[in-house]
Amino acid sequence: MWIYLCSALVAALPLVAFTVKRLSPYLWADILYIGDLVRILLKFAWRRRRSVFFALDRFLEQTVTRPDKPFVVFENDVYTFASTDRTSNRVANALLAHPGYTAGDAVALFMPNEPAFIFTWLALAKLGSPVALLNYNIRTKSLLHCFNCSKARVLIAAAGLKEAVEDVLPSLQEQGVLVLLMVQSCDTPGIQSFSDKVDQASDAAIPCSLRAHITYKSPAVYIYTSGTTGLPKAAVVNQNRLLIALAVLSANGVSSSDVIYLNLPLYHTAGFIIGFIGSIETGSTIILKRKFSASQFWDDCRKYNVTVVQYIGEVMRYLCSTPKKENDKDHQVRLAIGNGIRGEIWREFLDRFGNIQVKEFYASTEGNVGFVNYAGKIGALGRVNFVHRILFPYSLVKYDTERDEVIRGADGLCIEAPKGDTGLLVSKITNIAPFVGYAQNEDQTERKRLRDVFKKGDLYFNSGDLMRIDKDNFIYFQDRVGDTFRWKGENVATTEVSDILTLTDCLKEANVYGVQVPGHEGRIGMAAVTVKEGAQFDGSKIYNHVVSYLPAYARPRFIRIKDVVELTGTFKQMKVKLVEENFDPGRIQDPLYILDDKHKSYIPLTAQIHSSIITGSTKL
Ligand SMILES: *[C@@H]1O[C@H](CO)[C@@H](O)[C@H](O)[C@H]1NC(C)=O
Numbered sequence: 001m002w003i004y005l006c007s008a009l010v011a012a013l014p015l016v017a018f019t020v021k022r023l024s025p026y027l028w029a030d031i032l033y034i035g036d037l038v039r040i041l042l043k044f045a046w047r048r049r050r051s052v053f054f055a056l057d058r059f060l061e062q063t064v065t066r067p068d069k070p071f072v073v074f075e076n077d078v079y080t081f082a083s084t085d086r087t088s089n090r091v092a093n094a095l096l097a098h099p100g101y102t103a104g105d106a107v108a109l110f111m112p113n114e115p116a117f118i119f120t121w122l123a124l125a126k127l128g129s130p131v132a133l134l135n136y137n138i139r140t141k142s143l144l145h146c147f148n149c150s151k152a153r154v155l156i157a158a159a160g161l162k163e164a165v166e167d168v169l170p171s172l173q174e175q176g177v178l179v180l181l182m183v184q185s186c187d188t189p190g191i192q193s194f195s196d197k198v199d200q201a202s203d204a205a206i207p208c209s210l211r212a213h214i215t216y217k218s219p220a221v222y223i224y225t226s227g228t229t230g231l232p233k234a235a236v237v238n239q240n241r242l243l244i245a246l247a248v249l250s251a252n253g254v255s256s257s258d259v260i261y262l263n264l265p266l267y268h269t270a271g272f273i274i275g276f277i278g279s280i281e282t283g284s285t286i287i288l289k290r291k292f293s294a295s296q297f298w299d300d301c302r303k304y305n306v307t308v309v310q311y312i313g314e315v316m317r318y319l320c321s322t323p324k325k326e327n328d329k330d331h332q333v334r335l336a337i338g339n340g341i342r343g344e345i346w347r348e349f350l351d352r353f354g355n356i357q358v359k360e361f362y363a364s365t366e367g368n369v370g371f372v373n374y375a376g377k378i379g380a381l382g383r384v385n386f387v388h389r390i391l392f393p394y395s396l397v398k399y400d401t402e403r404d405e406v407i408r409g410a411d412g413l414c415i416e417a418p419k420g421d422t423g424l425l426v427s428k429i430t431n432i433a434p435f436v437g438y439a440q441n442e443d444q445t446e447r448k449r450l451r452d453v454f455k456k457g458d459l460y461f462n463s464g465d466l467m468r469i470d471k472d473n474f475i476y477f478q479d480r481v482g483d484t485f486r487w488k489g490e491n492v493a494t495t496e497v498s499d500i501l502t503l504t505d506c507l508k509e510a511n512v513y514g515v516q517v518p519g520h521e522g523r524i525g526m527a528a529v530t531v532k533e534g535a536q537f538d539g540s541k542i543y544n545h546v547v548s549y550l551p552a553y554a555r556p557r558f559i560r561i562k563d564v565v566e567l568t569g570t571f572k573q574m575k576v577k578l579v580e581e582n583f584d585p586g587r588i589q590d591p592l593y594i595l596d597d598k599h600k601s602y603i604p605l606t607a608q609i610h611s612s613i614i615t616g617s618t619k620l
Contacts, residue, residue, distance in 0.1 A: 072286050094197040095124075096210075106153060107155075109132065126211065142496075222237070231496055233439075235366035245274075298328070313489075314340070320352065398424075424465070530565055540599075544600070
């Protein structure tokens with residue numbers, strides 16, 4: 001009897017499988033994904049059972065398991081796990097011996113991608129110090145602001161950033177900050193050389209007692225994000241979050257035999273959390289690049305036998321726009337992991353560079369929900385999965401982009417966007433999906449909280465991202481809301497730019513927004529300004545001002561002069577119409593200017609310049 005039943009079942013299996021596949025072609029991918037989620041949670045829970053286990057402890061485990069394996073390769077230098085460990089001990093010992101620093105003090109790191117960044121972070125982790133990862137493109141007021149929100153007592157800066165440090169030195173000295181520069185000797189009073197001290201320091205291990213005060217809730221790093229208003233905010237990444245972050249690469253099948261190409265900035269989440277912290281877990285080798293370079297990308301991949309690359313949308317677009325080569329498919333890259341690749345670029349990338357698995361995901365530094373497009377559907381950033389949704393209750397709610405606020409029903413609650421419609425991603429704040437917020441900035445933290453979403457008194461995280469879910473349950477990114485736009489992989493806060501523009505003598509008001517340019521990801525900055533009464537628009541003065549206050553990606557490329565800056569009913573600056581009108585001198589009657597680095601000025605935007613931008617012969 002049983003025999004018959006069993007053989008009938010076996011015979012029926014292909015039919016069942018076929019039916020299931022018809023019903024849901026992604027069932028198998030869904031099941032595998034749930035398996036991954038469960039595995040990550042179990043591992044996390046297992047580690048949390050121990051009294052202390054932090055990301056640093058995983059690194060220390062690796063130095064025992066695979067001491068001689070290369071961990072970081074930078075240009076022609078190779079650092080094994082053991083040598084990385086020893087060098088970071090030297091940095092830690094040098095710091096510990098330095099007057100003005102006590103173990104546990106917050107420290108700000110102001111460094112481009114280089115091995116010293118990694119050594120110093122590990123050293124500070126060993127000393128139990130939270131670390132503020134400063135964006136090395138920022139200067140003056142922004143730099144000081146970012147430094148201050150971390151409450152750091154020490155600034156450690158790369159040699160090449162000496163001038164930027166000198167700009168803010170008087171303020172730092174006033175606050176009694178210890179300023180260390182990665183040089184052998186320094187003649188600027190108030191800045192101390194640090195490399196010489198590191199070279200002389202002992203490489204003895206740092207006693208655990210120095211970090212005994214750390215808990216899972218302690219801040220581990222501060223990562224800066226541009227907010228909807230004002231200056232950048234320091235998102236607090238606590239130890240707990242770093243522990244979860246360990247899983248990101250391993251969950252995507254990366255192992256110790258992989259070689260990771262890390263060309264994104266280490267001061268951002270993608271580079272630091274995914275590339276660096278992720279590799280600590282897997283024990284992979286990191287090929288560290290100072291900067292992304294489209295022309296060196298594949299040569300590097302071949303030279304170092306890279307198997308996994310990281311990307312943002314811009315990286316993929318730049319790679320696809322390089323001239324085609326015969327050896328485009330000649331490499332060992334099997335996985336690209338990142339965020340922001342457009343569907344058409346994704347197809348082109350696969351077509352041109354071969355069979356590379358693209359793992360597109362969505363996450364934000366401070367947010368409490370993330371997605372990964374585990375089913376590999378081109379163009380999507382993730383997929384609705386019921387287990388994931390139980391763990392992280394999120395929803396897309398209707399949003400009014402004109403008024404820049406969520407739409408609420410008569411009962412005062414939000415309204416879920418129907419399938420296929422665009423809505424704002426919000427995610428319930430819970431114990432397993434916490435929102436830690438921003439350092440020294442309760443006001444901005446509160447702005448990211450959304451209350452009374454589906455029930456009176458409930459509490460959600462407002463991602464600020466508009467998304468859409470299609471009928472097959474795939475999730476697509478649509479746009480950012482409010483006062484930020486992305487350019488060259490960086491968020492630009494429009495209010496920060498407009499504050500800086502109106503500091504000039506000749507401008508009265510500035511309404512800043514981003515406009516799309518054919519062939520480019522994101523939006524480039526544009527400002528509609530009014531000129532002060534009796535003043536003249538002075539292109540070169542504004543240029544000098546903008547260049548000294550703003551990093552390149554945040555500088556408004558186009559300026560449009562208006563008689564008045566229009567306001568909405570709620571006194572917000574009108575942007576939607578300006579964004580639509582773009583920067584076409586054929587459509588706009590107002591005087592238009594373009595930032596020109598060659599003339600070091602804002603010069604009139606002619607129809608000829610406009611068309612050379614549209615056709616791509618002028619690079620932005
Ligand atoms: C890359 O792989 C090739 C072939 O397996 C090997 O000969 C070469 O030494 C490797 N290069 C590096 C930098 O590991």
